[in-house]
Amino acid sequence: MGLISKKNKEVLTGPLNINNPVIVQMLGICSALAVTSKLEPAIVMGLSVTAVVAFANVIISLLRNTIPNRIRIIVQLVVVAALVTVVSEVLKAFAYDVNKQLSVFVGLIITNCILMGRLEAFALGNGPWESFLDGIGNGIGYALILIVVGFFRELLGSGTLLGYQVIPQCVYDWGYVNNGLMILPPMALITIAVIIWVHRARNKDLQE
Amino acid sequence: MEQLLSTFVRSIFVDNMIFAYYLGMCSFLAVSKNVKTAMGLGVAVTFILVCTLPINYLLENYVLKEGALIWLGEEFADVNLSFLAFILFIAIIASFTQLVEMFVEKFSPSLYASLGIFLPLIAVNCAILGGSLFMQQRAFENVGVATAYGLGSGLGWMLAIVGMAAIREKLAYSNVPKPLRGLGISFIITGLMGMAFMCFSGLKI
Numbered sequence: 203m204g205l206i207s208k209k210n211k212e213v214l215t216g217p218l219n220i221n222n223p224v225i226v227q228m229l230g231i232c233s234a235l236a237v238t239s240k241l242e243p244a245i246v247m248g249l250s251v252t253a254v255v256a257f258a259n260v261i262i263s264l265l266r267n268t269i270p271n272r273i274r275i276i277v278q279l280v281v282v283a284a285l286v287t288v289v290s291e292v293l294k295a296f297a298y299d300v301n302k303q304l305s306v307f308v309g310l311i312i313t314n315c316i317l318m319g320r321l322e323a324f325a326l327g328n329g330p331w332e333s334f335l336d337g338i339g340n341g342i343g344y345a346l347i348l349i350v351v352g353f354f355r356e357l358l359g360s361g362t363l364l365g366y367q368v369i370p371q372c373v374y375d376w377g378y379v380n381n382g383l384m385i386l387p388p389m390a391l392i393t394i395a396v397i398i399w400v401h402r403a404r405n406k407d408l409q410e
Numbered sequence: 411m412e413q414l415l416s417t418f419v420r421s422i423f424v425d426n427m428i429f430a431y432y433l434g435m436c437s438f439l440a441v442s443k444n445v446k447t448a449m450g451l452g453v454a455v456t457f458i459l460v461c462t463l464p465i466n467y468l469l470e471n472y473v474l475k476e477g478a479l480i481w482l483g484e485e486f487a488d489v490n491l492s493f494l495a496f497i498l499f500i501a502i503i504a505s506f507t508q509l510v511e512m513f514v515e516k517f518s519p520s521l522y523a524s525l526g527i528f529l530p531l532i533a534v535n536c537a538i539l540g541g542s543l544f545m546q547q548r549a550f551e552n553v554g555v556a557t558a559y560g561l562g563s564g565l566g567w568m569l570a571i572v573g574m575a576a577i578r579e580k581l582a583y584s585n586v587p588k589p590l591r592g593l594g595i596s597f598i599i600t601g602l603m604g605m606a607f608m609c610f611s612g613l614k615i
Contacts, residue, residue: 228439228593232536235432275530276504283497291493306543309496313536315436386608387430391601395594402589409588 214335217343223316224347225398226408230316233307234348235390241364243303244352248345250293254285254311255320256337261285262325263333278321279312286311316344351393359384413551414558421562424613425544427537428570429604434537438571439596441525448575449568450521451532456564458510458532459541462503463560464553466542469498499542500533507533537567573603 223229230251237247261281262269269277290308293301301308311317320340325333356362358381361369369378383389402408427433434455441451473479474495479486511529515522522529532538541563550556577599586595 225593228436231435231439232432235435275533276501279500279504279533280497283500287493287496290496306540306547309543310433310536310540312496312500313534313539315534318531318534386605387432388601388604388608390432391597391604395590395597395601398594398597399587399589402594409591 210332210335213332214339217336217339218346219343220405220408222343222347222401223319223340224344225394225401227319228315229319230314230344231394233310233314234344234351235387235394237304237307238348238351238390238393239355239359239385240303241349241352241356243300244348245345246293246297246300247304247307248341248348250289250308251311251314251316251344252338252341254282254289255317255341256334258282258285258317259320259325259333259337260330262321263328263330266326274326275318278318282317282321283312316340347394347397350397351390354393355384355389359389414554417550417555418558418562420613421559422566422569423607423610425563426566426570426607427540427563428567428600429607431540433540434535434567435600437531437535438567438574438600439593442571442574442578442596444579445572445575447524448571450525452564452568452571454510454514454525454529454532455535455537455567456561458503458506458538459560459564459567460557462499462506462538463541463545464557465502466499467545467550467553467556469502470495470546474498495546499539503538503542504533537563570603574600577603 217223221227224231224234233247233251237243258278258281262278265277265281286309289311290301293304293308320336324336328336353363356364357368361367361374361380384393424430428435428438437451442448472481474491476490476492477487479489479491507530510532511522514525514529541560545556545559550559574596578596581595581599590598
């Protein structure tokens with residue numbers, strides 16, 4: 203099997219479904235809601251978070267035996283802040299428009315709870331390779347929710363996907379109207395609530 | 411004076427941290443189970459916002475911004491350190507949180523016990539870093555406005571979490587569909603509260 207053993211596979215795929223960071227572990231909700239009114243920023247945000255989580259996990263995991271316990275939060279914050287600065291400069295250079303749309307939320311990856319949560323819960327107690335897989339898994343699990351929410355909000359709210367018109371003009375001629383409410387902030391919460399509802403209805407052991 | 415008041419009121423109602431930008435959702439959902447703890451956390455968050463925003467404002471305008479170092483001499487006029495903003499802001503916030511934590515531990519052990527892990531986690535509360543980043547983005551005129559913004563957003567956050575805690579205390583007696591219990595219904599309630607807060611948009615003083 204080599205690099206991907208059975209346990210590692212679980213580490214990688216668990217966060218996609220049964221252990222999803224957003225809808226089960228309740229981590230990283232702030233940004234999941236704020237950037238999802240369109241699909242494109244949702245995808246970019248998902249990718250940025252995946253990259254930052256994976257690399258922060260590796261770095262902290264390499265340092266885990268040398269960090270004094272009392273100041274570990276500050277060390278983690280500095281590592282994360284440095285990585286986020288890199289991501290933010292890259293976005294500014296190569297995707298300026300999306301960077302403008304994401305505005306402060308790129309900086310807010312620093313305080314994204316997924317990072318601190320995974321660093322505390324996983325990277326401090328596991329080797330670099332497992333931590334890397336855990337970071338990728340959680341990042342993708344987060345991106346997945348963002349993309350689903352972004353998809354529905356953009357489709358129902360503006361009738362477009364990634365900026366292209368997907369609902370044909372003839373439907374509008376019959377009297378279909380875009381639901382402007384979907385673009386507004388509160389609907390992000392309700393969309394996620396519906397996702398949680400469906401997810402928990404299918405996984406009975408997650409119900410409270 | 412008028413601008414202070416308008417920034418203050420706008421940041422409580424119109425640009426509410428929770429309902430308009432969803433900042434600080436994690437602790438908002440996790441600590442809003444009873445009103446008293448929610449109140450304590452709200453006060454702590456407000457306090458840290460009021461302390462860190464003016465400091466970060468001064469840092470931004472006298473150290474980080476392009477040309478901000480001109481007070482050191484002419485040759486510093488085109489130094490632009492703004493890429494350091496994230497690291498410096500988070501360092502200031504983390505050290506203030508540490509201070510508040512020691513202060514609360516000393517003077518109010520009962521509040522310290524009830525807040526538990528969430529007190530150190532204020533450092534990673536997005537509402538606080540978010541406040542500093544919005545301050546940077548909107549380029550307020552002076553320290554006073556920045557402080558008013560900090561106070562307003564803190565109070566707005568507190569208003570939201572206390573309201574939510576009050577609703578959740580009552581919700582314990584209602585019959586919610588099973589898969590929606592807990593997290594799901596909290597999201598829906600926050601969404602409904604957000605819609606209610608939207609009627610403040612366009613508020614002007």
